[in-house]
Amino acid sequence: RYLVIKFDAWMYQDFDDARAALMSVISGALVKAAPPALKDRAKSLIGRVNKLRFLGVALEAGAWAMGVPTFGAISKGVTAAGALFSGSQEDTNLEAVKDAASDVQSRGASLLREAEEKGPPDEIDAFRAEFKAVLQDLGKTMVVFIDNLDRCLPRNAIETMEAVRLFLFMPNSAFVVAADEDMIRHAVSQHFNSPSQRHITDYLDKLIQVPVRVPRAGIQEVRAYLILLLASRSDLNDGAVEKLRLYLIDRLRTSWKDDGDFTINEMLTQSGVQASKELATAWEMADRMAPILA
Known part of the structure; x- marks a missing residue:
């Protein structure tokens, strides 16, 4: 089409x-x-x-x-x-x-x-x-x-x-x-x-008939990006990365709520993904970097 x-x-x-x-x-x-x-x-x-x-x-x-x-x-x-x-x-x-x-x-x-x-x-x-x-x-x-x-x-x-x-x-x-x-x-x-x-x-x-102004990425958006970036470069298979992506999208939709934040352990538990110790350590580093990048 x-x-x-x-x-x-x-x-x-x-x-x-x-x-x-x-x-x-x-x-x-x-x-x-x-x-x-x-x-x-x-x-x-x-x-x-x-x-x-x-x-x-x-x-x-x-x-x-x-x-x-x-x-x-x-x-x-x-x-x-x-x-x-x-x-x-x-x-x-x-x-x-x-x-x-x-x-x-x-x-x-x-x-x-x-x-x-x-x-x-x-x-x-x-x-x-x-x-x-x-x-x-x-x-x-x-x-x-x-x-x-x-x-x-x-x-x-x-x-x-x-x-x-x-x-x-x-x-x-x-x-x-x-x-x-x-x-x-x-x-x-x-x-x-x-x-x-x-x-x-x-x-x-x-x-420009329909202007679409893209807002700045917030802490949760930057955090989700870093998590997926590290996951896609790790030994996780495509199915596990997709589970993380769907989980993060769902959390970002409610990030404006008081309970919109989440921990790495919560993410792994609720998405059902098993991650190596090295990847979990990298994600903890991403958590610390997100506020600075945002």
Whole structure:
């Protein structure tokens, strides 16, 4: 029923366009999941992503021609040009500027073989329509997990969020973003030149429809984690570890009660697990460590 796609935003940090990176990964996953009858239609999505990348390169090249330095594909050319204008001209700097210009030309040729009279809005609408049709014919719900967004530079983080916005309100699709909220707020602030707190909140509220804030782990949660970690690395069999896991889950559900605490001996007695002396000693150490870690 589900097509699960994992996207590590940090891994694509240096991709020429963070938006195109996410779109390419999603399109590639659809191609792999598509049956033979849908392969060609799914592959056309990759072509549309390349067209959007081409349009981005073209806009960047246009800005460069008008004397507006930009970053991305021609960042090396900008740096080298700065050295030329400052008087520290070297052959390597001149070559870098030439390479930047030829890089834009070669990338444009490889991404779009035939020029088309379509702008970004037209291509985005076409991509959304084709994506919607392929996903519906596939008969699955797409779930994309985006991780490490808070490790990205502000520009990359915002571009990835903008790519997610492209897919919003599409049927049979959902995005789960794991990130430190303060870091994302900082990225919004840096990218949009210090907006007000209200504008930052409004921006995130429009993108993140269901925020789930994970609370800090308490002493009992840390304690249960350490107990299971030590158990899984001991000579206990899988059945015994599973008994401990079920027991600890049950106790954590009532940890808010006055009698929610338990001792290691209680755990062993009530779960019916037999532990070695070494493991019992390790658990006693975990009991002492839990308050410090929490």
